[in-house]
Amino acid sequence: MGIYGLYLEGREWRRVEGYLYLVKFIEADGRIVYKVGRIGDLDNRAKGYRNEAKKRGSAFYELVTLKVDNMYVSERVLINHFETHGAVHLPSKGKEYFTMYTADVSELAHDVRARELFQQVTQ
Numbered sequence: 001m002g003i004y005g006l007y008l009e010g011r012e013w014r015r016v017e018g019y020l021y022l023v024k025f026i027e028a029d030g031r032i033v034y035k036v037g038r039i040g041d042l043d044n045r046a047k048g049y050r051n052e053a054k055k056r057g058s059a060f061y062e063l064v065t066l067k068v069d070n071m072y073v074s075e076r077v078l079i080n081h082f083e084t085h086g087a088v089h090l091p092s093k094g095k096e097y098f099t100m101y102t103a104d105v106s107e108l109a110h111d112v113r114a115r116e117l118f119q120q121v122t123q
Helices: 043-054 071-082 105-122
Strands: 006-009 013-017 016-026 032-040 059-068 097-099
Touching: 006 105, 016 071, 016 105, 032 043, 032 071, 032 105, 043 059, 059 105, 071 105
Parallel strands: none
Antiparallel strands: 006 013, 016 032, 016 059, 032 097
16 A cells, blocks of 8 residues: 555544445335445445344345545545435435435336446446
């Protein structure tokens, strides 16, 4: 990792290389919820989401993962893109949680739209 993989925060160097991800939860009530985010250690995060979903009686699916040079900047761009291109923000869950449609459409339609938004930012 070169100097471009780090940035100075106060007096501490922090790693900025990491991953962006798109995951899906199908809640016990049938709602389809997507979460976008960033992570340095992808395996531990997925394990945590699986456990969280199991406790809620939800299903969890990993959809897309992409390595990026700066996960902090990339995550902000990704969230902004989802917000400004029709994804429905779910503020009760957090700034990274969305649903694709409020209408009753198929799970496949939700997945296609979520992946499309993710790819528009990351290609």
